[in-house]
Amino acid sequence: MISALNERIEKFSRFSDIGIAVLVVGILAMIIIPLPAPILDFMLAVNISLSLIILLLTLFTKTVLEFSTFPTLLLVTTMFGLALNISSTRLILTQGNAGQMIETFGNFVAGNNFIVGAVIFIIIILVNMMVVTSGSGRVSEVSARFTLDAMPGKQMSIDADMNAGLITEAQAKKRRKDLERETQFFGAMDGASKFVKGNAIAGIIITLINLIGGILIFSLQQGMGMMEALDHFGKLTIGDGLVSQVPSLMVSVASGILVTRSGSQTGFGSSLSGELFGNAKVIKIAAGVLLLFAIVPGMPTIPFLLIGLIAFAAGYLIDENEKAKLNQEKDTEIKEAAAQRTENEKVQEESITAFQVDPISIEIGYGLIPLADERQDSNLTSQIPAIRRQCAQEMGILLNPIRIRDNLQLAPNDYVIKIKGNEVAQGSLYLDKFLIIDPGESTFEFNGIPAKEPSFGLDAMWIDESDRDMADIKGYTVVDPLTVLITHLKETITQHSFELLGRQEVKQLFEGIKEKYSVVIDELIPDILRLGEVQKVLQSLLKEHIPINDLVTILETLADYGNTTKDTEVLTEYVRQALKRTIVKPHLDQNGVLHVVTLHPDLEERISQSTRKSTAGSIPALQPNEITNFFDNLTYSNNQLDSHGIPHVLLASPKIRPAVRNLLAFNFPDLPILSLNEVPNDIPIETQGMIET
Numbered sequence: 177m178i179s180a181l182n183e184r185i186e187k188f189s190r191f192s193d194i195g196i197a198v199l200v201v202g203i204l205a206m207i208i209i210p211l212p213a214p215i216l217d218f219m220l221a222v223n224i225s226l227s228l229i230i231l232l233l234t235l236f237t238k239t240v241l242e243f244s245t246f247p248t249l250l251l252v253t254t255m256f257g258l259a260l261n262i263s264s265t266r267l268i269l270t271q272g273n274a275g276q277m278i279e280t281f282g283n284f285v286a287g288n289n290f291i292v293g294a295v296i297f298i299i300i301i302l303v304n305m306m307v308v309t310s311g312s313g314r315v316s317e318v319s320a321r322f323t324l325d326a327m328p329g330k331q332m333s334i335d336a337d338m339n340a341g342l343i344t345e346a347q348a349k350k351r352r353k354d355l356e357r358e359t360q361f362f363g364a365m366d367g368a369s370k371f372v373k374g375n376a377i378a379g380i381i382i383t384l385i386n387l388i389g390g391i392l393i394f395s396l397q398q399g400m401g402m403m404e405a406l407d408h409f410g411k412l413t414i415g416d417g418l419v420s421q422v423p424s425l426m427v428s429v430a431s432g433i434l435v436t437r438s439g440s441q442t443g444f445g446s447s448l449s450g451e452l453f454g455n456a457k458v459i460k461i462a463a464g465v466l467l468l469f470a471i472v473p474g475m476p477t478i479p480f481l482l483i484g485l486i487a488f489a490a491g492y493l494i495d496e497n498e499k500a501k502l503n504q505e506k507d508t509e510i511k512e513a514a515a516q517r518t519e520n521e522k523v524q525e526e527s528i529t530a531f532q533v534d535p536i537s538i539e540i541g542y543g544l545i546p547l548a549d550e551r552q553d554s555n556l557t558s559q560i561p562a563i564r565r566q567c568a569q570e571m572g573i574l575l576n577p578i579r580i581r582d583n584l585q586l587a588p589n590d591y592v593i594k595i596k597g598n599e600v601a602q603g604s605l606y607l608d609k610f611l612i613i614d615p616g617e618s619t620f621e622f623n624g625i626p627a628k629e630p631s632f633g634l635d636a637m638w639i640d641e642s643d644r645d646m647a648d649i650k651g652y653t654v655v656d657p658l659t660v661l662i663t664h665l666k667e668t669i670t671q672h673s674f675e676l677l678g679r680q681e682v683k684q685l686f687e688g689i690k691e692k693y694s695v696v697i698d699e700l701i702p703d704i705l706r707l708g709e710v711q712k713v714l715q716s717l718l719k720e721h722i723p724i725n726d727l728v729t730i731l732e733t734l735a736d737y738g739n740t741t742k743d744t745e746v747l748t749e750y751v752r753q754a755l756k757r758t759i760v761k762p763h764l765d766q767n768g769v770l771h772v773v774t775l776h777p778d779l780e781e782r783i784s785q786s787t788r789k790s791t792a793g794s795i796p797a798l799q800p801n802e803i804t805n806f807f808d809n810l811t812y813s814n815n816q817l818d819s820h821g822i823p824h825v826l827l828a829s830p831k832i833r834p835a836v837r838n839l840l841a842f843n844f845p846d847l848p849i850l851s852l853n854e855v856p857n858d859i860p861i862e863t864q865g866m867i868e869t
Contacts, residue, residue, distance in 0.1 A: 200252060206259040210266055213275035219260055220277045220419050221479035225466055225487070226253065227423035232458045253427050264419070276476050277419055456498055459491030533597030535676055537579040538665065543588030544605055547658055548580050556580060559662050566666065571673055571718065572725030574684050578665075591661065593668050595675050601668045603630035605657040609638040612652040622647065630660065631667040674718040682711045689727055696731045704738035712744040713751060720837070720848070722752070722759055729754050745793050745834050749851070753830075756854045763825050763848055769860045772827040772850075773813050775836075776868040779806070780829055787835040794835040806867065807843055813865045814847065824864055825850050 211219065230249070237243050267275070334343075334351045343351070466484030470477045538556070540547065547556045557580065564575045586592065593601040604627070611627065612620070614635040620626075624639040639647060647654050655663075669676070686697050701707055713734065714724050724730060733754040734747055741747065752759060764770055775783075783796040798806070810826070817824045828836045830851040837849045855861060 200255075203252070203256050203259050206263055211263045213267060216260065216263055216267065217275045217277045217476045218479045219263075220275075221476060221483060223253075223257060223260060223423045224419075224469075225462065225483050226256075227426040228465060229458065229462050231426045232461055233455065236455055236458055250427060253423070257423055260419075276474075456491045456495035459487050459494060463488035463491055534579045534594070535576045535596060535678075536669065537581060537594045537597075538591060538661075539581045539583040539586060539594065540591045541586040541588045542582060542584060544591055544607065545582055546607060547605075547661065548582075554658060556658065556661065559658070563662065563666055563669070567669055567673070569725070571670065571723045572685075572727060573673055573677055573718070574681055574688075575669065575676065576681075593665060595668075595672050600672055601630065601664060603661070603664055605661060606638045607657050609640060609657070610644050610647070611636050611638055611655045611657070611660050612647045613655070614652075620652075621650065630664040670721065674715040677711065677715055677718060679707055679711055682707060682714060685724075685727060693728050693731075696728065696735055700731055700735045700738065704735055705742070709742065709744055709747075710734060713748050716744065716748040717751065717755075722755060726755060726758060749830065749834065752851075753853045756856050759850065759854050760856065760859055763823055763850075764859070765823055769862050770855060771817070771822050771824040771862050771864050773810075773817070773824055773865045773867060774827050774863055775829075776866055779868060780832055783832045783835060783839075784829075787832065793838050794832075795838050796832070796835045798839075803839070809867045810840070810844065810847075813867060814844075817864055822864060826867075827852060827855075827861075830854075 206219075230246075230253070233243065234246075264275075334348050334355075463484045466480050466487060469475055470480035470484060546552070549555055550557050560578050560580075564578070567573055567575050583592075587604070589604045589606055591603055591605065592599045606625065609624070611629065612622070612624075613629050614620070614637075620637045622637060622639045622643050624637040624643075627636045627638055628634065629636040644654055686701075690697055701710065710731075714730070717724055717730075730751050733751045737747060737750045760770060782798065782802070786797040787794050788797050814824075825848040826836070826840075827850055830853045833849060833851040840847060840849065
């Protein structure tokens with residue numbers, strides 16, 4: 177909402193030149209057109225508010241060039257004050273009343289004796305003319321002379337800095353332009369001070385006219401008594417004079433402040449809108465003062481309250497805009513500094529990373545180098561980004577770049593896949609051949625090189641390209657060498673994804689969702705769990721091939737139970753129960769039925785009683801013969817179901833599921849082990865067997 181309002185303000189500021197032109201014409205029209213008393217009160221409040229802002233702005237201005245429109249603004253405010261003075265004179269002489277503002281000023285200052293008010297009025301005029309205006313005019317005159325005399329030396333200094341390479345040509349042009357503007361500013365201020373002096377003289381004349389004219393008109397024509405007319409119009413005259421001279425005095429003080437501490441490159445309205453209302457601190461202070469005016473007894477509450485609230489809202493919007501710009505500038509500075517550090521430390525970084533292992537890498541023999549040739553339409557380098565995207569979508573992990581190296585120590589057709597510098601998979605490829613996979617028959621009808629499909633260990637054979645079409649006709653699965661390697665790489669990443677998920681990768685995952693789900697992240701880390709504890713839970717899920725792309729559910733579950741326990745094994749079980757539909761879905765048959773193999777209650781009881789906690793998790797301390805029987809019965813059951821093509825899982829009670837998983841992880845790495853709490857109530861379960869010992 178704030179940004180939308182700022183955009184509207186910027187849109188309106190484009191028409192500031194037109195607005196200022198209309199304002200100036202309106203000021204001149206006020207001299208001729210009579211103003212009702214309520215409108216005059218409002219205009220007088222605007223005049224005081226504007227003068228106050230100008231005064232405060234000069235206090236926060238660092239250089240005169242930040243307020244280069246001040247001489248012209250001084251003329252406009254002087255004309256505005258005189259127009260209001262003339263309007264109030266018209267009301268005094270015609271109606272004997274000039275509104276609430278003038279009457280309040282007269283009564284407040286003069287009280288029961290308008291002579292005292294007259295004395296104060298005269299003193300204010302004398303201070304304005306003889307002290308403030310005269311002094312600021314003299315300072316402007318001397319400053320203009322000194323600035324003009326020093327201009328050749330300053331220009332030579334600018335040229336010397338540019339020749340020495342200390343500044344650019346653009347910076348030199350800007351400094352020359354600023355020097356010229358500064359000289360023009362002080363010259364203009366020397367003449368502008370005469371506006372204030374003339375305004376004071378005009379104020380004295382208008383005051384005398386109000387006093388004498390009002391007494392004569394209302395005593396001779398309206399039948400008012402002489403003393404009554406003198407008392408009434410004396411207070412009105414003093415109030416009118418003070419209302420007009422107090423803003424004039426503030427502007428005079430502002431001019432003195434500005435010149436004791438400059439042509440504009442844009443239109444006056446554009447410069448004024450940017451400079452006068454560009455400091456949120458000033459606007460907020462002025463808003464506070466105006467709101468105080470609104471509660472002063474006798475003051476027109478509505479005008480000051482309205483203007484004060486508007487000023488406060490404007491100050492708040494400007495402040496938010498300034499903060500946004502400041503943050504943007506800081507971000508730019510940080511990015512530039514980071515880029516500079518990267519450039520300066522490039523050699524050092526290369527030397528550091530030279531001996532650091534890669535999270536995942538592929539090493540190929542020299543015979544497979546053509547696979548990495550980027551000039552080919554289909555190559556290993558172009559396929560790797562697709563693998564990284566696929567892993568992010570299917571498993572929810574962000575993979576680091578996969579490095580490809582040639583290794584002359586390997587056989588020409590061999591390759592190895594390494595995780596953190598350690599070989600985890602290897603295979604052989606023949607670029608001039610195709611791999612056919614056994615469709616279920618015991619022998620191949622082709623002459624080729626027998627092999628094993630590297631991803632799943634199926635019987636396969638490398639055949640010549642001339643036999644490809646025939647193999648396809650006979651129903652063999654035909655795969656090109658690049659696809660074999662890509663599939664093997666993808667499967668290896670899936671099997672070892674938990675090893676690739678470090679703390680840095682977890683932090684990157686959090687940063688990716690923090691913009692939308694910052695609440696759960698801020699609640700969880702570090703108040704409830706540390707980053708490393710969350711990492712262990714995510715690794716446990718990946719170790720059992722459970723995707724972590726529903727990261728929000730995982731984090732919310734950890735936040736719910738993290739205060740109860742810090743045991744990552746227990747927390748993992750809670751998360752698994754929250755992800756039950758995600759876990760069960762891959763193991764359902766075509767009819768949506770979950771086929772399970774269960775454990776005998778006696779076996780579950782023995783496992784529960786013998787389970788011990790260790791650094792590696794819960795482990796059941798069964799007797800060797802019990803473990804052997806358990807494994808044999810489970811192997812027999814798996815083989816029976818696999819031969820009939822029935823997908824199945826091992827179903828255990830929630831209490832012992834982690835222990836059973838740890839026991840079977842090495843011998844049955846691909847067997848899904850679920851607990852009853854991880855099966856949704858609407859999923860039908862069909863028992864296919866029971867394991868006994």
